Amino acid sequence: MLLFFALPAYSAIESDDFTDESKRLRFYQLTRELRCPKCQNQDIADSNAPIAADLRREIRRLLDEGQSNEQITAHMVSRYGEFVRYKPALNRHTWLLWFGPALLLLLGSAVLGALIIRRKPAPPQSTALSAAEQARLTALLKGTTDA
Incomplete structure (x- = not known):
């Protein structure tokens, strides 16, 4: 149990001393x-991969140079591609990523609606027996098969 609670002490972000609190917040x-380009489903703050450490150092260097968040993100995207962003920009290459789930939901709703509309109601089934069927049933229950 103690080891579980000690895990945050081993976080991947290096303990850099920022001279400015705003830089520290921007870095975070x-x-x-x-x-992270290697881990693929982890941000570079949590990744222990060597490339994530390099990216954190690069971000620190760019922050020290006075670049804005947009400039730093653009630099990373130009170097590693749009994949490096968790929230890719909306453009002609990523429109399907942004609108694909809504399009699938609409398409599924349309197909379901069409199936419901086209479904024919089941014909009513009669539970009453005809006179001949009733006579045969009575004969079967009595044990005779002469009907």
């Missing part, structure tokens, strides 16, 4: 918004 925000 940027490392949460960018994906």
Whole structure:
């Protein structure tokens, strides 16, 4: 149990001493918004991969140079591609990513609606027996088969 609670002490972000609190917050925000190219489903703040450490150092260097968050993100995207962003920009290459789930939901709703509309109601089934069927049933229950 103690080991479980000690895990946050081994976080991947290096303990850099920032001279400015706003830089520290920007660093934290940027490392949460960018994906590790090796881990693929982890941000670079949580990744222990060597490339994530390199990216954190690169972000720190760019922050020290005075670049804005947009410039830093653009630099990372130009170097690693749009994949490095958790929230890719809306453009002609990513429109399906943004609108694909809504399109699938609409398409599924249309197909379901069409199936419901086209479904024919089942014909009513009669539970009453004809006179001949009733006579045969009575004969079967009595044990005779002369009907």
